[in-house]
Amino acid sequence: MRCVSLIEVAQLRKVFRRADKKPGLAGSVRHLVERRFVDKVAVDDIDLRVEAGEAVAYVGPNGAGKSTTVKMLTGVLVPTSGTVHVEGRVPHKDRIANARRVGVVFGQRTQLWWDLPVRDSLELLRDMHGLSDADYRRNLERLDATLGLAELLPVTARKLSLGQRMRADLAAALVHTPPIVFLDEPTIGLDIAVKDRVRAFVRELVAEGTTVMLTTHDLGDIEDICRRLVIIDQGRIVYDGDIGTVVETYARERTMHFSVAEAPASLAGIAARLPDAAVAEGPSDAQLDVTFDPAVVSSARVLAAVQAEADVVDLRIDEPAIEDVVRRVYAGELGAGGMQ
Amino acid sequence: MASAQAVAAPGVLARVRRNAWLYRRCLGAHLRSTLEYEADFWIMSVSAVIAQGVGIVFLWAIFGSIPEINGWTFWDVAMIYALVVLSEGLSVLFAQGAWSMAFTVNLGGFDALLLRPFSPVLQVLSSEIGMNGLGNVALGGALLGVSVAHVDVAWTPATIALFVVLVVSAALVKVGLNTATNAAAFWIKTPWSMFAFSMHTFGELARFPITIYGIGVRLALSVVLPYAFMSYFPAQAVLSTGTAHWLGFLTPLVAVWCLVLGALVFRRGMLRYESAGN
Structure with missing residues (x-):
């Protein structure tokens, strides 16, 4: 038998049927008589393999099909066609066995019992997962250390603030120490302090060997945690590979910001010395920016060119960010199937 | 951190025991949170007594002008009523969660249930404890206490045991039907359980001897959605009256069928x- 990956997705597809109504009340009434539907393809034949211990960032614009994918991977949604295997199991068929091995956080919606104190929710989960008291207590202490859980335990879930709720939700999803964790926008709407806490926590999980699939809009989450990047757009995977490679290939340009003693009369002199770079005025008179591709023009040449024309006081370099790549995908520069 | 261990496939008995234990745990947790709101508890209980009591007053009024309906006296019908109120009370107390299905399913809260290692249908049913069920049980018990003195039944340990089995089965009939009708939420995309409620209201017809209705209604109440097995039929079995009172002894079987039906539709x-x- 061939070597099997931890998560195997083949030709996965999800189509939702939506009512095709004309706008307004008249449209709705008409729909009652003459029912018309349109198919919306949320996930369009994707293939994906994730090995044990990998940390994968799954990104894409709103409505790209990220959450739908995660919902199929966790057994919440039944695929229209194609296959999903997690540890060899089909999540939506072998739901209970799957739930014991997987932890899931949906940032948009809580999984705690709304009307119960956090402690009761966690204890119910303890019993559902069949954890021993000793294991449960040990895990809770661990979670308390990183998430500051103790203060939340007596609070009813509905009374938690967003940040508190996310911490409690993470604890609920991880109380059984699952080897596979899906995080769907775990930092959405959180302030910087809580965000950092959540990221540190996830980084720790990855370091321990937990397989993590992280869906997010926040690129800070990705750079901190993941090595592999999967970009989805309009239901198709448009990139799947190393984050560093993407940056080198698609976000090669960097910008040098110069502060000079005296503003040069014209930038033309510098521009003439650097035909392959873009020279522009900075935010103030005594500043200028040079944007260039290090593979074409070296940083040293840029510096030398500017120094020849002006008296450089200070300089700062902006490294390329993963954000730039994803922004280009969002903007449609890299169409579906254009990479890979 | 200890790793979560996949439990080896347990035997059927062990699985039933685990499910029953988890069901009780879920209900217990909700009981505690419900009891925090003492005023709610009293308001709900009193409302339940009023809601069911109105029916009894109506019955009293009807029998004030006619002595009997199809051979059934006031106290016979009061027996049916007591049975309905009792079994309804039990189903509300222990499986009120069925009525939350439309809300949970259509506002997306159902996701969470699918991610926990416990049967989703049992999670739904145990997600709420209907304290107004206590009001029902109290009223049903009182009504039963008064009506047994007036009906022609020899109360032996055997009839009492039969009665207990019938009441519990009748409650399970209701739980199964509630589950099946509320599962319409997967097809009807609104967060309100109007469909299930209209079926429940239809089932109220079985609070009277169903022989007073036409064949269509009778078939619907005893075969299609056998609401009559939580009231008329078991009452017949206890009273040993009617043309086919043996049908009432089938109540436990009908209960199993309704529960299976509920699980299948779900x-x-x-x-x-x-x-x-x-």
């Missing part, structure tokens, strides 16, 4: 579940 619905957003 499972079919789950395959259609589309969550919310994407």
Whole structure:
């Protein structure tokens, strides 16, 4: 038998049927008589393999099909066609066995019992997962250390603030120490302090060997945690590979910001010395920016060119960010199937 | 951190025991949180007594002008009533969660249930404890206490045991039907359980001897959605009256059928579940 990956997705597809109504009340009434539907393809034949211990960032614009994918991977949604295997199991068929091995956080919606104190929710989960008291207590202490859980335990879930709720939700999803964790926008709407806490926590999980699939809009989450990047757009995977490679290939340009003693009369002199770079005025008179591709023009040449024309006081370099790549995908520069 | 261990496939008995234990744990947790609101508890209980009591007053009024309906006296019908109120009370107390299905399913809260290692249908049923059920049970018990003195039944340990079995079965009939009708939420995309409620209201017809209705209604109440097995039929079995009182002894079987039906409809619905957003 061939070597099997931890998560195997083949030709996965999800189509939702939506009512095709004309706008307004008249449209709705008409729909009652003459029912018309349109198919919306949320996930369009994707293939994906994730090995044990990998940390994968799954990104894409709103409505790209990220959450739908995660919902199929966790057994919440039944695929229209194609296959999903997690540890060899089909999540939506072998739901209970799957739930014991997987932890899931949906940032948009809580999984705690709304009307119960956090402690009761966690204890119910303890019993559902069949954890021993000793294991449960040990895990809770661990979670308390990183998430500051103790203060939340007596609070009813509905009374938690967003940040508190996310911490409690993470604890609920991880109380059984699952080897596979899906995080769907775990930092959405959180302030910087809580965000950092959540990221540190996830980084720790990855370091321990937990397989993590992280869906997010926040690129800070990705750079901190993941090595592999999967970009989805309009239901198709448009990139799947190393984050560093993407940056080198698609976000090669960097910008040098110069502060000079005296503003040069014209930038033309510098521009003439650097035909392959873009020279522009900075935010103030005594500043200028040079944007260039290090593979074409070296940083040293840029510096030398500017120094020849002006008296450089200070300089700062902006490294390329993963954000730039994803922004280009969002903007449609890299169409579906254009990479890979 | 200890790793979560996949439990080896347990035997059927062990699985039933685990499910029953988890069901009780879920109900217990909700009982505690419900009891925090003492005023709610009293308001709900008193409302339940009023709601059911109105029916009894109506019955009293009807029998004030006619001595009997199809051979059934006031106290016979009061027996049916007591049975309905009792079994309804039990179903509300222990499986009120069925009525939350429309809300949970259509506002996307169902996702969470699918991610926990416990049967989704049992999670739904145990997600609420209907304290007004206590009001029902109290009223049903009182009504029963008064009516047994007036009906022609020899109360032996055997009839008492039979009665207990019938009441519990009748409650399970209602739980099964509630599950099946509320599972319509997977097809009807609104957060209100109007469909299930209209079926429940239809089932109220079985609070009277169903022989007073035409054949269509009788078939619907005893075969299609056998609400009559939580009231008329078991009452017949206890009273040994009517043309086919033996039918009431089938109540436990009908209960099993209704529970299976509920589970099947729920499972079919789950395959259609589309969550919310994407």
